[in-house]
Amino acid sequence: MVSTKFINQLNQKYGIRFHNEKLLEEAFTHSSYANEHPNDGIRDYEKLEFLGDAVLELAVSDYLYRHFPKLNEGELTRLRSNVVRTEGFSEFAIECGFQNEINLGRGEEKAGARNRKTLLEDVFEAFNGALFLDQGMDGVQKFLKKTVYPLIDKGEFTDSRDYKTDLQEFLQQNGPVKIEYQVISESQMPSHFVVELKINDKVQSTGEGHNKKAAEQQAAKAALQKLE
């Protein structure tokens, strides 16, 4: 069941206190656990995930519409799709301390489901569904302001220039060149990656970012700036 430590942390870090803690419990309950405990009357998170998916879609759309007035509809759609395509949600779930609160069945626990990205993504959606039911859109917006939106503002989801491709094309104009990216440091809460870029076995640059892909782009950008 949801730990007191987590409930306090949710309050301190995000100012969230659920009126109905059963919703919170449901958001963290995987079907494998619900199946193993049929007499607990506890539901799995799937219906909250269904709702949370749409909650996140609107919350992010609303934020983008209001905060990026210069983007046209196509740019807004692309940016929204980058934010809500859920890949990043697993990192938020870990950062928010959801991972340790998930109720898993024994088999799934053994199989390592607690670290499974898709499961963490589902739980992040379900949590937002529960938050919407408990505190409405305002509660969700308040939470996202402390988690997802700062990264949107930092441009983490922006389809900007693809520096990796540009670098490759620049380097290989006159024949093949060996290009390698390697993660040299990785930490979580908050998630932070450092990547080293080697060109023909020689270190050329490093890049940092919220995830591996972003760090690689930064490394490629730095290399291009030196070379171009």
Add this chain to the structure above:
Amino acid sequence: MVSTKFINQLNQKYGIRFHNEKLLEEAFTHSSYANEHPNDGIRDYEKLEFLGDAVLELAVSDYLYRHFPKLNEGELTRLRSNVVRTEGFSEFAIECGFQNEINLGRGEEKAGARNRKTLLEDVFEAFNGALFLDQGMDGVQKFLKKTVYPLIDKGEFTDSRDYKTDLQEFLQQNGPVKIEYQVISESQMPSHFVVELKINDKVQSTGEGHNKKAAEQQAAKAALQKLE
């Protein structure tokens, strides 16, 4: 510009009065019109459509979650997808009297864009985006309660048995049979179709529905009930 008649009708029929009528104007403005009138400072509806898409997704998800507690997540997702896949939105746009209010460029008007289904769908989404900005989710829910939700309750979007396929399989067990569906009556505001079903050139049944597909299903159902 939006007609006084329409503004009154919106108020009388749906209890909606926009605080900011510019949003309403924007929701009904096609890019072809905005391009032809660059000095009017009027924007086309595309950004409101971007927002409206997510507004409808959440509004419908919330409604389904609360009103269909017995459906599981898979069933909810399928039903939501049937409602928001936008095909039906053009009919709602016509029913709500949006069609005559659309600001179109001359070329598009000539090309018959006012009757184009996809344009009517876009306008319905944009209207809901505008309504959300003007009156929040409560305003949208109030509007949908008088338009979309009654049809959800009537089962218009429910993936039920596919009677047309079942009928065909039943009839063609012992060789080919000629099956024809024909619309014999069609009216709008509200949208209503009557379809006649002929088997080997003999009228077998009729069916009624909100659209052609639903009416055909009803005709096939009636025929199956006679034959089985």
